[in-house]
Amino acid sequence: MTDNRRLWSGPYIIWSAGFILLPLLMVIYYGMTNGDGSFTWDNLAAFADPIHYRAFINSVVIAFGSTLFCLLLAYPLALILGRRKGKNTDILIMIFIIPMWINFLLRILALQMILSNTGILNALLEFLGLAPVHLMYSRTAIMIGMVYDYLPFMILPIYNAIRKIDQDVIEAAGDLGADGLTILTRIILPLSVPGVISGIIMVFIPSISEFVVADILGGSKILLYGNVIDQEFNLSSNWNLGSGLSIVLMLFIFASMAIMNKTGSGEEDMVSW
Amino acid sequence: MRQTSVAARQTGKVNMILPLIILAVCSGIIFLSGCHGRDGEADGRQDLIVFNYGDYIDRETIEMFEKETGIHVRYEEYLTPEDMYTKYSSGVIDYDLICSSDYMIQKMMLEGHLLPLDQSRMTSYGNIDPRYLELCRAFDPENKYAVPYLWGTLGILYNNKMVTDQVDSWEILWNPRYKNQIIMQNSMRDAFLVPLKWKGCSVNTRNKRELKEAQKLLMDQKPLVEAYLVDEIRDAMIAGDAAMAVTYSGDATEAMDANEDLSYVVPKEGSNVWFDCWAVPDCCRHKKEAEQFIDFMNRKETAEMNFDYIYYGTPNKAVYEDLDEETRSDETIFPPEEILSQCEVYEYLGTETDRYYTRLWKELKAK
Known part of the structure; x- marks a missing residue:
């Protein structure tokens, strides 16, 4: 039994050694050494450089904003779909998943065509006799791109959590005299918290390290933390500094996940994601 | 019951960590010793690995080269010279021939990462206008490492x-x-x-x-x-x-x-006048074939095909002399002399x- 299990785990061990553990060790090695290979804290301390922490704040603000917007958009939708009876619900959920089948870069490039000065949106506004908007290459455009990209990651876990709530519980609440609003705030909302937390983690973490969207939709005018790391690797060829800054980001993500998990630990099990 | 199973799982975990670390270290050694340690042609690889900017060659010329010489070409592309340099230095692939911009060629040359070329093996080297070779001396003082491709x-x-x-x-x-x-x-x-x-x-x-x-x-x-x-x-x-x-x-x-x-x-x-040049990096395993490839691209027919395909300035005299008057006077690709003399190479x-x-x-x- 045990031997059999170990045999099965072989591919996963190779996978996690080669693609998770090794890269992580390399990042830590590069991050804690300088060009000559001797130990240093400088690459981590470089976070205190105003350029770096300001870019970090930019990233946090944008990631926070897009997570919030995703949540505001996703929750009512997940609620409607999750409480909906009838067989078309699967098709409706499918509609929100289909964009995920398309490569996210292509979706961002498509957004670029919609938002640009002479793009589809402005053509539409012009057709309706309205003034054109200048959206492209701005913070707003970056946020739109991220919300568009990550929305399905927020919808699905919340939908699953709401779906799992026992119908009997809700009916019992109704029988005991709770009105619709009370059921929503005191039954559904608390019971869907694990889904909300999964959704937040799945949107916030990729958003905070995002740099491609900022390059394409932000016109490289707004420097995000991901851009700084990208620049250190690809432009300055300073892998040590790039790795050092990555470690700081990883620590931040670990810390925020720990906080999120603690918030959610009062609930039953987390919805798997 | 429950506790024993937890304990069993934990020893299982410990047992798994050790092979994980060994594996990671081993693959790390393989990875890090990629390019620069070995010296040429030891393995049986026959492909010529060419590394160029994206969409920067008429693919037909590669097929012609393969057909004529029987050498199989593995053609790889990159976006910016910095990307190229990052990929080259990671050592994962031993590129035989690269095409990149002047300042990057110079950087690699100064770092000792380029091999000197044997121009005597190149029969069509004479097609390159000496005037452009002169300009290229800004980054390659003896025209030893780089052969201009387009400018x-x-x-x-x-x-x-x-x-x-x-x-x-x-x-x-x-x-x-x-x-x-x-x-x-x-x-x-x-x-x-x-x-x-x-x-x-x-x-x-x-x-x-x-x-x-x-x-x-x-x-x-x-x-x-x-x-x-x-x-x-x-x-x-x-x-x-x-x-x-x-x-x-x-x-x-x-x-x-x-x-x-x-x-x-x-x-x-x-402004800047730039040259994209062919050069052979030190991880090359097929230098002779790489030089053959450069030479093939300098031939009038192939250089003309690439010029038509990309429509950048060509340093190839044979191609230039054969152009019609209209193309030659196109100031976008061949700017007037008085402006060109104000331009510098990076x-x-x-x-x-x-x-x-x-x-x-x-x-x-x-x-």
Whole structure:
């Protein structure tokens, strides 16, 4: 039994050694050494450089904003779909998943065509006799791109959590005299918290390290933390500094996940994601 | 019961960590010893691995080369010279032949990463106009390491319908009338070239004061800039998203073909003249075949095919002399002599200036 299990785990061990553990060790090695290979804290301390922490704040603000917007958009939708009876619900959920089948870069490039000065949106506004908007290459455009990209990651876990709530519980609440609003705030909302937390983690973490969207939709005018790391690797060829800054980001993500998990630990099990 | 199973699982975990670490270390050693340790032709690999910019060759010429020589070519592409350098230094693939821009060629040459070429083996080397070889000496003093492939300039691509002023100086990029209609190059050297040349400095200056001043001008300009782009410039200008853009002559030609309102000019203060060259990196395993490939691309027929396909300036005399008058007088790809003489080739500035540059660039972007 045990031997059999170990045999099965072989591919996963190779996978996690080669693609998770090794890269992580390399990042830590590069991050804690300088060009000559001797130990240093400088690459981590470089976070205190105003350029770096300001870019970090930019990233946090944008990631926070897009997570919030995703949540505001996703929750009512997940609620409607999750409480909906009838067989078309699967098709409706499918509609929100289909964009995920398309490569996210292509979706961002498509957004670029919609938002640009002479793009589809402005053509539409012009057709309706309205003034054109200048959206492209701005913070707003970056946020739109991220919300568009990550929305399905927020919808699905919340939908699953709401779906799992026992119908009997809700009916019992109704029988005991709770009105619709009370059921929503005191039954559904608390019971869907694990889904909300999964959704937040799945949107916030990729958003905070995002740099491609900022390059394409932000016109490289707004420097995000991901851009700084990208620049250190690809432009300055300073892998040590790039790795050092990555470690700081990883620590931040670990810390925020720990906080999120603690918030959610009062609930039953987390919805798997 | 429950506790024993937890304990069993935990010892299982410990047992798994050790092989995990061993595996990681082993693959790390394999990974790190990739390119630079071994010396050539030890393995049986027959492919010639060529590393070039994206969409930068007429693929048919590669097929012709394979057919004629029987050498199989593995053709790989990259986006920017920095990407190329990162991939090269990771050592994962032993490239036999690279094509890259002048300053990157020089950087690799100075770091000792290039092998000298044997021109005596190249029968069509004589097709290269000595005039361009002379210009190439700015980065390759003895023409020993690099063979020019294509060349061009950096200039301003503008939309005649949106720009009313005459465009002949870099100064126009600071004109507040074109706020949010200016696209700058999202590459460090090209962006700094604009204020440097405008103020009469050399593009190869190492003077920190001059560079700092250039950065200040770029900072002043930033509120007017619509975006910093590289490859998207062409499409944005074709679509009419911006009034003007700092861009390469090759992209400009393509954009002008697609939108007749566009014009390209190399400003009177001068600019950069760039060369993309073939060079053989030190991880090469098939040097002879690589030189054969370079030579094949210098032949009149193949050079002509690539010129027609890419439409950048060709250093190939045989091709140039065969062009019709109209193409030869196309100032976008062959700028007039008096402007070309104001243009400089990028030189690698050394680690210290390089660092200072990236620092200034980061500050500009963070503003």
